[in-house]
Amino acid sequence: MNTSNWEEIFNAIPLPCLLIKPLHDGSFMIEKANNSYMELTGTTAEDLLGKKSEEAFPRNPEGPQHGNDLLQKTLVEVMQKGKKINIDSFRFDIPVRGTNRFEERYWSNQNIPLKNASGEVEYILHTVQDITRQWNMEKREKELQTEIDINRQQYRNFIRENPDGLYRLDLQGNFLHANEGLAKLAELPLEKILKMDFLPFCAPHHKEQILEKFQRATQGETLSFEADFISANGTPLILKILLMPMTIDGKVTEVHGIAKDISGLRESEKIVMEKSRFLEVNAAFISSLLENELEDKALFDTFEIIAKTVEADRMYYFGADKHPETGEILISQKVEWCSEDTSIQLDNPDMQDMPIKK
Structure with a gap:
């Protein structure tokens, strides 16, 4: 610590740093703060130097206190063990100059013991990194993922519990996916439906019309129509069909459909x-x-x-x-x-x- 130009080096370091001195009463006093630290936190030398950590780092009365407590606990642990301790992520709000407000901030830090010739911890080098933006991005990503998971579950429930027949067809008319509503209309288990195309369910007198509608859907046209169908058990059905082409990069890759039984209505x-x-x-x-x-x-x-x-x-x-x-x-x-x-x-x-x- 007696290097002649250490203060010049300390102030020039781009990493925000504090030099903290342990006191005999168990508290910690800020000995030095480099320019990077003061710029990052919006503080001055008068705000920090010669002040105990609890005074220099006031608590946000409206925010959680665990960040302040964690910092104090970490400094004590470094002092006692003489080993470097890192905190990867914690909330520590800082006051907004000229106001009574605090700004919510998140940090990672390193606390490095600096020992004297006797091996005692004489100072603690405290370095910080502001990870507020990263923390907010990760929080937003988690929120978005939660929303996606909820939407997926709602979509699955919508498909599974919908009384109408919902299905996906490839461009040849083969079933790629179907719900229980369609299985009920077809009077056939799903596993068998997924090995078939839709043509066997078309009433003979409407088969040509239905096929023509499907071919138009594969060309990108959304269509709604009514036609006669026959279940696997021979039950006649009048279905209202909605065909919707699904595109990727402007090219139709699948046709999604909804089949609603309107036999009773008709x-x-x-x-x-x-x-x-x-x-x-x-x-x-x-x-x-x-x-x-x-x-x-x-x-x-x-x-x-x-x-x-x-x-x-x-x-x-x-x-x-x-x-x-x-x-x-x-x-x-x-x-x-x-x-x-x-x-x-x-x-x-x-x-x-x-x-x-x-």
């Missing part, structure tokens, strides 16, 4: 249309009955057939008659059919002799 629509047509036909039939003045029994039987077909609880017919004295047109219920759970209103006086304007 069957319901068919029933509604059939019932609507049935009502139209029977309305014309009833009109014909009325025009030909058929008896009430014929109307009652006709009403029963229609009501049961459309699942109605009541059907009735109102007739119009002139009042014998005033000549006013009055409407009265003439014929009524009711289900077993519905009360008959044929004898209800409120349903008889009603003026048209009522």
